[in-house]
Amino acid sequence: MLSLTKQFLRSQIQVPPSAAFSTEVKRHITLYQHPISPPCRAVIMAAKLIGVDLELKHVQIKDCKTQEFLKINPLKRIPVLNDGGFLLSESRAILTYLSDKYGKDDSLYPRDLQARAIIDQMFYFDMGTLYQAMVDYWNYCVLKDNPHDEQRYRRVFGPLNLFNETLGVSKFAAGPKFTLADVSLLASVSAIDAIGVDLTKYPNIHSWSDRSQKMVPNYEEINSKGVEQIKEKFRVWEDKFRPKK
Numbered sequence: 001m002l003s004l005t006k007q008f009l010r011s012q013i014q015v016p017p018s019a020a021f022s023t024e025v026k027r028h029i030t031l032y033q034h035p036i037s038p039p040c041r042a043v044i045m046a047a048k049l050i051g052v053d054l055e056l057k058h059v060q061i062k063d064c065k066t067q068e069f070l071k072i073n074p075l076k077r078i079p080v081l082n083d084g085g086f087l088l089s090e091s092r093a094i095l096t097y098l099s100d101k102y103g104k105d106d107s108l109y110p111r112d113l114q115a116r117a118i119i120d121q122m123f124y125f126d127m128g129t130l131y132q133a134m135v136d137y138w139n140y141c142v143l144k145d146n147p148h149d150e151q152r153y154r155r156v157f158g159p160l161n162l163f164n165e166t167l168g169v170s171k172f173a174a175g176p177k178f179t180l181a182d183v184s185l186l187a188s189v190s191a192i193d194a195i196g197v198d199l200t201k202y203p204n205i206h207s208w209s210d211r212s213q214k215m216v217p218n219y220e221e222i223n224s225k226g227v228e229q230i231k232e233k234f235r236v237w238e239d240k241f242r243p244k245k
């Protein structure tokens with residue numbers, strides 16, 4: 001039996017056979033995804049911006065833990081990209097890979113070291129702080145069916161304040177131009193909005209979100225279904241627990 005690490009490394013270079021998640025490649029590049037997932041939607045938005053035609057393979061969230069899916073991603077998460085047998089997980093790694101490999105230019109992820117470093121900084125802020133705070137609340141309350149937890153809810157506000165301040169001095173997340181950092185954060189902020197956080201309290205984020213949405217071709221089409229699914233799950237949970245605000 002291969003260790004998880006060996007299996008993980010192996011999964012990066014070859015596509016294992018799978019029944020439930022067919023690896024038959026109809027088009028060149030496949031994305032394993034579910035619309036409710038903000039990281040998946042970030043990849044779909046980036047692909048549109050870059051001009052990459054993705055074949056979307058629908059994966060139920062619960063199926064991420066199956067043995068079949070483990071062969072595709074030992075981390076048991078979507079999104080996963082399959083580019084001609086090269087498997088890649090982690091949405092922000094996928095965004096930068098697509099831009100570097102298929103971008104007509106480097107405008108979304110500049111090769112300039114410092115410009116790129118600021119984008120990476122915003123990726124880490126998103127993944128580790130802003131989106132993580134939202135996920136912690138969502139997982140605890142909605143997925144684990146617990147009553148509203150004010151302390152967890154409030155952990156979203158600090159990172160939002162920080163991001164709001166950043167956008168007070170910068171038109172976009174990583175400077176004056178729209179980049180992949182905006183794509184990643186747009187997906188996260190749309191989820192935070194969907195769980196009822198009032199973004200009008202963060203006026204710079206509110207206007208940045210409008211501005212950034214306009215930069216993404218078919219933004220509504222890509223995101224509306226997933227955002228509605230988050231809202232619906234949240235509504236069902238709220239109906240049960242009716243948190244006092």
Ligand SMILES: N[C@@H](CCC(=O)N[C@@H](CS)C(=O)NCC(=O)O)C(=O)O
Binds near residue numbers: 037039061062090092
């Ligand atoms: N840091 C990862 C997060 C991916 C992630 O958490 N995906 C969720 C869906 S939003 C998932 O696959 N969950 C599967 C599960 O919970 O079993 C990324 O950005 O790609």
